[in-house]
Amino acid sequence: MNWEQATNDYKLYLQIERGLSKNSIDSYSRDIDKLLFFLEENNISVTPVAIQKYIIQQFIYEIAKEISPRSQARIISGLRSFFDYLIFEDYRVQNPLDLIETPKIGRKLPDTLSKFEIDQLINAIDLSHPQGERNKIIIEMLYACGLRVSELINLQLSDLFLDEGYIRVLGKGDKFRFVPIHYTTINFLNYYINSIRNLVKPYKEDEDIIFLNRRGKRLTRQMIFIVLKELATKINLKKKIGPHTLRHSFATHLLQNGADLRIIQQLLGHESITTTEIYVHLDKSYLQEVVEKYHPRK
Template sequence: MKSWVKYVKDYKTYLKIERGLSVNSVTNYAFDVQRLTDYLQVNEMEISPLQINEDHIQQFIYHVAAELNPRSRARLISGLKSFFNYLIFEDYRKTTPMELIEVPKIGRKLPDTLSVNEIDQLIAAIDPQKDEAERNIAMLETLYSCGLRVSELVTLKLSDLFFEEGFVKITGKGNKQRFVPIGTSTQKFINLYRDTKRNKITIKKGHEDTLFLNRRGSGLTRAMVFTIIKNLATAIGLHKIISPHTFRHSFATHLLKNGADLRSIQLMLGHESITTTEIYMHLDRSFIKQVLNTYHPRR
């Protein structure tokens, strides 16, 4: 499938340079196209990206339907649409073979959340006798109080902390930066870790500015943060499937329930579109009713 290699390579460069997507996002988009090329190769269909038509795509979608759930199929179709729209953008094609491809109807998946009490229990379950206790407490407090993605947490730098102003600088998806307020309580937990534990670690070259370090002086991985949270959930007998992202969802949900407006929540979460933030409106319909009864002139 040599005819696809150049176009996919250029497409990845476009996603990275012009759209500013992260490495993970670029890899996922390229994988969608790879699925299609693998299918064509297995079925000995020598068709270039400029020749492929709707019938070929439809056959491929039928083929993968058995192994993918509706949400995954929708994601795949979205990825292929992006690729062929790129080919049109670069004048390689005049039309897209995705025009009439139907996207499976899927319900919006509502994120799991934790109550304030459950978050307190998780943090209280951190063993104070362990060397990493102060670090783990500071990490979970930061996840929850700032609503960070786990990738944003593990790449947080000392130079990103503007405690006098009450903000932290966050580098999010596509290297977009935003400033998020940070409370004095969370600042104290970070300072405690920094001044009593972090300063005793032999730091590896390149990680001098990284805030949260492992015992070897390197930055933490996302998987390590996930494992820490999973173990704490087991320790308190929490019967929910949670991850670092659950703290982010809880941050947004608790803000909304306490009267914060969606625009402010959008800015703090770093959502490009308000539509992404609106999913939190579906979490608590009693809140929506309360807003109507409080603010509508005909309440």
Template sequence: MKWEDSLKDYKHYLRLERGLSANSINSYSLDVLKLIRFLEEKKINVSPVAISEEEIQHFVYEIAKKVNERSQSRIISGLRSFFGFLVFEDYRTTNPLDLIESPRTGRKLPDTLSTKEIDLMIAAIDLSTPEGERNRAILETLYGCGLRVSEVIDLQVSDLFFEEGFIKVTGKGDKQRFVPIAAHTQKYIELYLHHIRPHVPVKKDFEDTLFLNRRGRKLTRAMIFTIIKVLAEKAGIYKKVSPHTFRHSFATHLLENGADLRAIQQMLGHESITTTEIYMHVDRSHLKQVMEEFHPHRAR
């Protein structure tokens, strides 16, 4: 079995069986491609079916010299998934990554913005242009609903259920969820929807896309990143800010104000509660307040 064939089959598996997005599939594929390039450079002629644990360990040792522990762990995890697929399909009987440990890494806490910083970025938007009204609606949606950047650019006009107070969001693996939307956020979307978007020459196949570029097509991820980077600089915010920062801020601020972790999990579209638990890094004074308010032995 050739590496190219096994990687092609693996991509089909990730898309059809696991329901992963194109971005996730590319990320998993890159981990396997790193191993393939290593074997080519070292002139090691071995198939994915025959490669041994020692040869994988050699690769892991080499990448450890070039990347940090977090990247090492991700590559090892990606390869473990790939060889797990080969075992699942009966191409191999064992997974050569089973006995290879990932380096211990501390869980990285997400960057967040304060409400003041978010207000400063929104205030930095030039509302004298049609794009300004659109950009304000985008930032309000990112922060007001905690969406991923891909979820914002894929949002459809038909996904807006404002009378019910919800929007329908298509997340990872095309999984759909309903996210509550506040009247404040609705207001800015409606301003854009009724006063700006009707003047954009919409291209075919984008008639239902909510946020459009000047040419009437769907915005790209790169464009959203650029908009936010420019606004952060204009607002005098020098920390690393991305669309995901607004999602992190949404979850963190909800938790700080007493929201239930499982409710946040549902709104974010996390499959596992452990993913949501990363937001438990909130101010310790909040945790003390929760203890004093809710523990049965709080005050006797």
């Protein structure tokens, strides 16, 4: 088996059996391409079935000179997955990365925004045109409901249960969850739907999608990033932000105001509480307040 055949088979496996997105598959493929480039540069002729640990170690040593520990860890993980696939298909017996340690990396947490900064972003929106009103409710919902950007852009009219105070969200793994929505956000959303969205003729495939561009198509992830970036520049915000910053701020502010971590886990749609702990950073001052308030030796 040569590298081209192994790589193509692996990509089909990722697509069909694991159901990964094109972006994820491309990311795994780039990890293999980096290894192949190293082999070519060093005139190493070896098949994916025969490659041994010492060659992988040489490769990692070389890339470590140019990329961060986090990037190294991602590449090692990607290659380990590739060779696990070859073992699964009975092409190999051992994984050459099994005994290779992943670089130690700290948790990289995104910036959070204060309530004042979020209000600044919203107040900077130009409401003189319909897209401004749309952008306002988008930011409100990202922050008030803690949505992922993919969840927001795919939100449908049929997902709204506003009389009950909930929206239905299709999250990762095609799993639905119900998320409460604040009455203030409900008012903004109703105004957008009844006074702004109904002026746009949606494309047939997007008739049920809530957030549309001026041509009637659903918004892209990139469009939401651009809107936030422009607003951040407008208010001279020095933090690097995106839609996920608002989701992270949602969780952090709930925690700081006394919400239980398990409840936040459900609201964010995390399967594991460990994931929630990574997203929600606990500063020392807050931990001190919790101990002083709840410990019997206070």
